[in-house]
Amino acid sequence: MSADTMLGDRQKLAYIAAQAADARLNVELETEGMTLNIGPQHPATHGTLRIVCRLDGEQVVWAEPSAGYMHRGYEKLTEVRTFPQVTTLVNRIDWLGSFANEVPFILASEKLMGIEAPPRAQHIRTILFELSRIANVGLFLGDLAVQMGAVTPVFMAFRDREYVLNLIEGATGGRFHPNFDRIGGLKDDLPKGWIDETRQVMRKLRGFCDEMETLVFGNEIFQMRTRGIGVIPKEIALQYGLSGANLRASGVDYDLRRDQRLPMAWDKVDWKVWTHPDADSWARCWVRLMETRESTLIVERLLDTMPAGPVMAKVPRIIKVPEGEAFVATENPLGEMGYYVISKNDLGPFRVKIRSASFNNISVVPWVLRGVLVPDIITILASLYFILGDIDR
Amino acid sequence: MSPLSSDTTTDAPIAELPGDALRERAVDQLRSALGDALIDTLVKPGDDMWVRVRTDAWREAGLALRDVLGMDFFCFLSAIDWMPSPYGRGEDDPTQPPVERETAIIPGYSGGETRFQMLARVNNTALHFGVNIKCDIPDDDLTVQSWIPVYAGANWHEREAHEMFGIGFAGHPNLINIYLPSGFEGYPLRKDFPLLARHVKPWPGIVDVEPLPGEPADEAEATDAAAEEKS
Numbered sequence: 001m002s003a004d005t006m007l008g009d010r011q012k013l014a015y016i017a018a019q020a021a022d023a024r025l026n027v028e029l030e031t032e033g034m035t036l037n038i039g040p041q042h043p044a045t046h047g048t049l050r051i052v053c054r055l056d057g058e059q060v061v062w063a064e065p066s067a068g069y070m071h072r073g074y075e076k077l078t079e080v081r082t083f084p085q086v087t088t089l090v091n092r093i094d095w096l097g098s099f100a101n102e103v104p105f106i107l108a109s110e111k112l113m114g115i116e117a118p119p120r121a122q123h124i125r126t127i128l129f130e131l132s133r134i135a136n137v138g139l140f141l142g143d144l145a146v147q148m149g150a151v152t153p154v155f156m157a158f159r160d161r162e163y164v165l166n167l168i169e170g171a172t173g174g175r176f177h178p179n180f181d182r183i184g185g186l187k188d189d190l191p192k193g194w195i196d197e198t199r200q201v202m203r204k205l206r207g208f209c210d211e212m213e214t215l216v217f218g219n220e221i222f223q224m225r226t227r228g229i230g231v232i233p234k235e236i237a238l239q240y241g242l243s244g245a246n247l248r249a250s251g252v253d254y255d256l257r258r259d260q261r262l263p264m265a266w267d268k269v270d271w272k273v274w275t276h277p278d279a280d281s282w283a284r285c286w287v288r289l290m291e292t293r294e295s296t297l298i299v300e301r302l303l304d305t306m307p308a309g310p311v312m313a314k315v316p317r318i319i320k321v322p323e324g325e326a327f328v329a330t331e332n333p334l335g336e337m338g339y340y341v342i343s344k345n346d347l348g349p350f351r352v353k354i355r356s357a358s359f360n361n362i363s364v365v366p367w368v369l370r371g372v373l374v375p376d377i378i379t380i381l382a383s384l385y386f387i388l389g390d391i392d393r
Numbered sequence: 394m395s396p397l398s399s400d401t402t403t404d405a406p407i408a409e410l411p412g413d414a415l416r417e418r419a420v421d422q423l424r425s426a427l428g429d430a431l432i433d434t435l436v437k438p439g440d441d442m443w444v445r446v447r448t449d450a451w452r453e454a455g456l457a458l459r460d461v462l463g464m465d466f467f468c469f470l471s472a473i474d475w476m477p478s479p480y481g482r483g484e485d486d487p488t489q490p491p492v493e494r495e496t497a498i499i500p501g502y503s504g505g506e507t508r509f510q511m512l513a514r515v516n517n518t519a520l521h522f523g524v525n526i527k528c529d530i531p532d533d534d535l536t537v538q539s540w541i542p543v544y545a546g547a548n549w550h551e552r553e554a555h556e557m558f559g560i561g562f563a564g565h566p567n568l569i570n571i572y573l574p575s576g577f578e579g580y581p582l583r584k585d586f587p588l589l590a591r592h593v594k595p596w597p598g599i600v601d602v603e604p605l606p607g608e609p610a611d612e613a614e615a616t617d618a619a620a621e622e623k624s
Contacts, residue, residue, distance in 0.1 A: 068572035075557075076581055080482045080588055111440070238518065240546035241467040252518055254466070259521040325501050327441060327514060327525060329468070340512070340525075342473065342501055348482055353512065355469040363549040392572065 011279055014228040021059060021371040033061060038377065040069050049362070049388055053369070053377065060377065063369035065362055070392040078352040083109050083183060083319050086349065090339075091177040093356060094390040097136035097333040099128045099168065102181040105352075107262060108328040108341040109183050112321045116263045121185035121311040126265040127198075127302050128171065128180070129330070130295045134205055135164040136333035137245075137292045140385050141212045144285055147382040148225050153216055160208040163201045170194055183319055185312035195303050202296040209293045217289060226281035230368050230380035233279055240367070241360035244335025245291060246384060248275045249283035256331040264330075269301035281383035288385070320347055334358055334390055358390035415522055416442040419462055426457040433503040443503040445527045448537060451511065454526060455543035464515035464524060467544035470551060472530070472558040473510045475500055478584040483591030505529050509558060511537055515544070536561035557582035 039050040048069035054062040074093065078086050090105050091098040103125060110116060117125065142157020165175045171190055172178035180187050216222055232242065237250040247254060255273040257266040274290040276283035321343040329338030335357025344350040361384050368384075369377060416436045423444060424431050430450035435443040446454040458464040475498045498508055507529040516523040530537055539562040540547035549571060551562045556570040559580040570577065579586050 068570070071572035073581060076586075076588060079478065079584075080484075080591060235465075236545070238465045239467055239544045241469070241544070243466075254518040254521075259518075325443070325525075327523070336468070338468065338514075340469075340471075340514070344477075344499075351473055353469065353471045355514075359549065360467075360469075360546055363546055367545070 011228075011231055011233075011277070014231045014280065015233065018231070018371040036374070049386070049391065051365070051369075051377070051381075053374075055374065058373050060369050060372050060374065063366055063377070065365045067362070067388075067391045070388050072393065074393045075352055075354055078349055080348065082347045083321055083349065086352070087179055087181060088177075090354070091179055092389060093354065093393055094136070094332065094334055094337070094358070094387045095176060096139060096387060097132040098174075098176060099132040099172070099178045099180065100136075100330065100332045101337060102179070103129055103264075104328045104330045104332075104337055105339045105341070106181045106183055107264075107330070108326045108339050109319075109321055110263070111326045111328060112324045112341065112343050113183065113315075113319075114322075115184055115313050115315060117185045118310050118313055119265075119307045120189075120309045121313075122263055123265045123268070123302055123306050124171075124186055124190060124311065125181065127299050128168065128178070129264070130299050130302075131164055131168055133295050133333040134292055134299075135161050135168065137288050137295075138164065138205065138208065140288060141209070141216065141285075141292065144382055145216045145222070147378050148222060150216070150219070153212060156208065156211060160205060163204055167194070167198055167201055170197070182312065184315035185310070189311050195306070198303060199300060202300050205296050206293055209289060209296075213289060217286065223282065225376075225379050226285060226383065227278075228280050228282075229376050230281040230372065230383060231279050232364060232368055236364065236367060237279070240364040242335070242364060243357050243360065244331065244333070245287040246284055246335060246361055248273065249287045250279040251275055251277040256329055256336060262328070262330065265302055266298070268305055269298060271298050271301070281379050284383040284385070318347070320345065321349070329355065332357060334385065334387060335361060354393050356390045356393055358386035358388075359393075362386050362391055413438050415520060419522070419524065420444065422461055423454075423457060426461045427454055430454065435503045437502075441523065441525060443525045443527065445503040445505065445529070448528050448530060451528050452538040452540060452543060454528070455513075455540050458515050458524060458526065459543055462517065462524070463519065464517050466516040466518045467546040468514040468516050468523065470511070470513040470540060470547050470554065472554045472560055472582075473501075473512050473527075474508060474558065474582065474584045475505065475510065476508050476584045480587055480591070483588050503527055508532055509535060509560065511554075511560075513540070513547075530560060535559060536563055538562070539564035541565060556580070559583070
């Protein structure tokens with residue numbers, strides 16, 4: 001039997017088990033249910049997400065996330081800002097990968113203006129984009145084990161993320177909110193010695209990924225808690241608009257870094273898109289692990305092929321964006337992050353629709369939590385990986 | 394113990410990136426599926442495509458996108474308020490007489506006749522292209538059909554559009570607020586909803602850009618001095 005059929009069967013069995021659990025609930029003697037509130041203040045929710053679960057014994061009958069405790073109204077606020085001011089806001093959407101949030105908005109504005117950043121700026125943008133992915137998903141890899149009771153990996157994650165944050169700080173001046181991307185290029189070129197340091201850090205980060213692979217992913221308890229748990233079949237994942245590693249872990253080979261034309265440097269180097277056919281919590285975590293490792297390789301290869309030249313195109317001092325509409329999405333650490341920008345030939349956007357990844361990723365929670373056991377709620381939520389700011393915007 | 398890194402598929406051949414011909418074909422397919430319910434289309438060369446359908450064909454259009462065009466990935470669903478904001482960008486000086494502003498409603502790509510429009514985007518993950526779809530919402534009855542039977546993920550997006558724009562979705566089972574408190578009055582993303590922070594305290598305005606020494610005073614001509622020095 002090939003590996004594929006084995007996995008397919010396991011996936012099917014887990015799905016059937018969940019459905020059977022659902023059916024059993026209706027047939028068995030009716031017992032008085034219980035409502036469990038997880039959050040808004042709960043360590044497993046990474047912020048203020050509240051999940052209301054209706055339980056029957058240990059089993060979830062019905063679950064509904066309740067977001068909005070941190071809604072900041074960015075879509076409204078963008079309407080009273082000028083284009084260059086908007087990056088300050090969008091930095092705070094997914095705060096662990098801030099630089100990556102700026103890029104699609106800047107690309108959409110550049111598309112409307114009909115300009116393109118010079119090659120060197122595109123390269124540095126892509127490198128910083130991937131660095132923010134490593135900083136973001138690296139923390140996820142450590143945090144994952146905490147959700148299952150292992151404390152050590154999170155310290156390792158914080159230790160090694162620090163190296164990446166130092167790099168981002170070295171290049172942009174901001175550890176968390178770089179605000180470094182400009183319409184037409186970047187604020188500055190890279191500082192001296194940055195490239196060599198980045199190479200060293202990327203080697204370290206690959207070591208961190210290896211550590212996590214043996215320490216967390218090789219752990220039998222971790223495997224038992226995640227394998228076959230929280231299965232989201234391909235069709236469900238697609239119609240809920242799951243994106244990023246969550247979608248690729250359902251076996252869909254879709255990565256916006258490769259599957260669209262963008263003035264970025266991903267197509268200049270060779271790299272792989274990782275997918276997994278299992279669609280369970282394990283697969284989602286595993287795809288993220290492989291992606292982090294792949295990102296370190298992308299960064300190294302981009303450093304090798306860095307072109308020379310200016311980092312800023314010639315743009316007017318006062319940026320006025322011509323009338324039009326544009327949608328640009330990129331493959332952010334959490335998934336597809338896009339901005340639908342409408343401009344009316346003004347200093348500021350007329351309307352910005354922010355399509356954030358976590359909003360869609362979490363909307364599948366009522367579906368996937370039905371029929372699972374209480375301890376699995378935590379692992380499934382952890383494997384879906386959301387950032388509250390990315391849901392609430 | 395199960396193998397760690399063997400179970401994966403990564404080397405699938407990369408599909409060719411979409412061109413305008415693919416989008417033109419998609420428009421033709423959609424026209425034959427929807428007939429005259431498809432009001433207007435726009436294929437921007439090398440960029441993206443927009444289609445606008447009749448309000449009563451909103452769900453039908455979603456089904457056609459999903460089943461005929463194979464748009465399997467639900468990206469987002471929202472609405473647009475095309476009325477220009479009566480408050481501008483909230484930068485008015487409250488001591489001065491009110492500013493005269495443009496009030497004409499000018500729709501965007503693929504046209505429109507009403508103040509509110511639905512906007513959704515779906516992608517095809519195999520052919521790697523997306524469709525932006527719009528439909529007008531009549532002002533006297535702000536209701537469209539729900540897309541939940543087409544894409545289950547539309548559920549939360551419709552709840553968001555409902556609380557932010559006050560649009561009703563026929564057939565939505567649970568149209569309650571996501572972000573706002575349940576007793577909230579008004580629809581924040583409508584253009585006539587004032588951003589109170591800007592009314593309570595006057596905004597210092599756009600940072601006034603003064604021409605640098607030796608730079609022409611004309612704004613349009615002035616380029617970034619730093620960029621000029623580097624080149």
